[in-house]
Amino acid sequence: MMDKEVLLTNYFSNRLTQDEEQLFNELLESDVDFKAKFDFEQDLKRAIKNKENQDLKSRLVSFEKEIVKEIPKSTPKKSYRYLAIAASVLILMGLAWMGYQDGSSSKYEDLYAANFREYPNTVFTITRGDTNGSLEREAFVAYESGNYFLAIEKFNQMPSEERQPYVDFYLAQSYLNSGTNEKAREYFEKTITKADTFIGESHWYLAMIALKEKDKEGAEHELKKLTEGYDFNKEKALVILKELN
Known part of the structure; x- marks a missing residue:
């Protein structure tokens, strides 16, 4: 494992690689x-x-x-x-x-x-007596319990032909909540281009990533896309746009 002091130094110098960022967030939690x-x-x-x-x-x-x-x-x-x-x-x-x-x-x-609020599981119903042992169920159980690294692992293990379009959105959410912004951005953008649902929501969370990174232009771009074509958090998006100007 990478030396923890080096990991901290790289974080405060903005030099973390994607793998180091994941390890960094795991250590913060554990x-x-x-x-x-x-x-x-x-x-x-x-x-x-x-x-x-x-x-x-x-x-x-x-x-x-x-x-x-x-x-x-x-x-x-x-x-x-x-x-x-x-x-x-x-x-x-x-x-x-x-x-x-x-x-x-x-x-x-x-x-x-x-x-910023974590998006809830609205697509996969989980009940105690459910005997469904699928990877999708395991992924959403991990997601609902806040174990995002396990959720990422399970979502990624799902064969592509079995994955519903919404899986990319929740995979993006899992990356976002584990602090891996680049992968989150990748899957939110994939949702926008390839899925029929969660498009407005993806623009919203891309705007949240931009705000976190203090990227005014990026936040404005995503919020305008949202307000021009979708209803999700539209009023909030308009308020943020006003605050940014």
Whole structure:
């Protein structure tokens, strides 16, 4: 198994491969020490970012004072005024950039948190006395219990000729809920192009992936597709589109 420290380093450097991402999410669920280290590193990174923003703010204010101090006293009053305004503009631009970075990131996170919900199993009825031992039943039992890695395994074991069109959608859901966004995107797009159902829903969850990745253009594209042709979460999609602009 890959060294856990390397795995954490690759995560925070955005260098995880698809296999590493799957292992990473498995460890978050099953390894208490790994989860504790991850939480510590995440909190530390957040604290460092806040400290850097405060340092930048202090440097910008200090920079303004230095500019004003170094303006020759003989400078005509009108020119002095223009230079002081220019210094102030630099400060405002720097502070606005910091605010945009923090605010924009927070906005995507808030929209994702407020709107993402796991899609329930609406296609395969599971009862206690059911003796059906098919792979499809095993997959949906795993899905309903939140064991997404097992659900992925069972869905993928199903022969292609036996798979109903909705299986790709639930396979995408399983990948999404296990943190494997690229595979989730692949199967949502496959559902859109090859299935007759869950098309609007697939656009919605592709938009959720885009929000999670702070991809404004991608989120807008999927939400517009949804609102132009489907009713699923249409009102919510319109609200998110408004929030993104």
